[in-house]
Amino acid sequence: MARxxxxxxxxxxxFDLAIAAPSMKAALEAWGADSNLFHQGAAKESDDPDVIAAAMKKPGVILRRPVGSDGSFNEHAELPTDLGGGRRSTKAERKSKGPVAKKRSARPVDKAAERKAALAYEREERRRADERRREEAARRKERERRQQAVDKAQAALDKGEQEHATRAAAIQAEVESLAKRSQTEDARWNKEKERLEAALRRARG
Structure with a gap:
């Protein structure tokens, strides 16, 4: 049953934001709030008939208007034109309206309209959920692509290190073999040198 x-x-x-939602929690999630704005006094349930009517036309959609203004809420809103003193005076004017600004709508409750708005909200929620799933799938695909690139680069590095280790081991073996041959040659020459020097001394003798 639609809520x-x-x-x-x-x-x-x-911006001032407005949304038609089944609960404060749903509103906070739609706004992307990190804390409970209602407990902090930064958010409230609206009793403005115009705001309610605009939100109910697009349930689940975040509507905006320049902060501090009394303009109508829309899905797309321009940035505030006056961020200075004018903003204060606008708030003062809104406060001066007193009970008129807070007067609840006297229009009768339209059950059919409520059901229609609730169903529209659920459709919007499903649309947002589908969009989140698509975004998550895209992020997952990107992570997988990056991981494949990392794995490929790591494999190339590992292969290069193995090839280097094999070549270095072969070179070291050659070095050790040459060192051994050099020692053998030195030993042979020392003996030969002794023999030749002894023959030279006998010849001079």
Whole structure:
């Protein structure tokens, strides 16, 4: 059964945000909040009829408007044009409206519209879930591609090290063989030299 939706508001960065969602938790997840903005007083359930109507037209979709403004919420909003003193005066004007700004809608509850909005929210949730799955699949594919490249490079390095070790061992064997031949030659020459010097001394004798 589709869950009844409520409209929630907060302000993040340069924008006021609104969304029609079944719970505060769902709203926080959609906004990507790292903490409970409701407990912190930075988010609330909206009682503005215009905001509720706009959110219910696009359940589950994050709507925006320039922060501090009284404009309508839209899926795409321009950056605030006045980030200075004008923003303070706008807030003051909003506060001055008092009960008028907080007055709840007197329109009768449209059960059919509520069901339609709840179903639309579920469709939007499925769309977002599908998008997250596609993004995760793309990230997984990229990780696998990188791992394959790493494995290939590591295999090439390992093969190079093995070839180097084999060649170095062969060269070392040649060096040891040459050293042994050199020692043998030195020993032979020392004996021969002694014999030849003895013959030279006898000849001079």
């Amino acid at each position: 009844k939706l409520k409209t929630y508001q907060t302000s993040l960065g340069f």
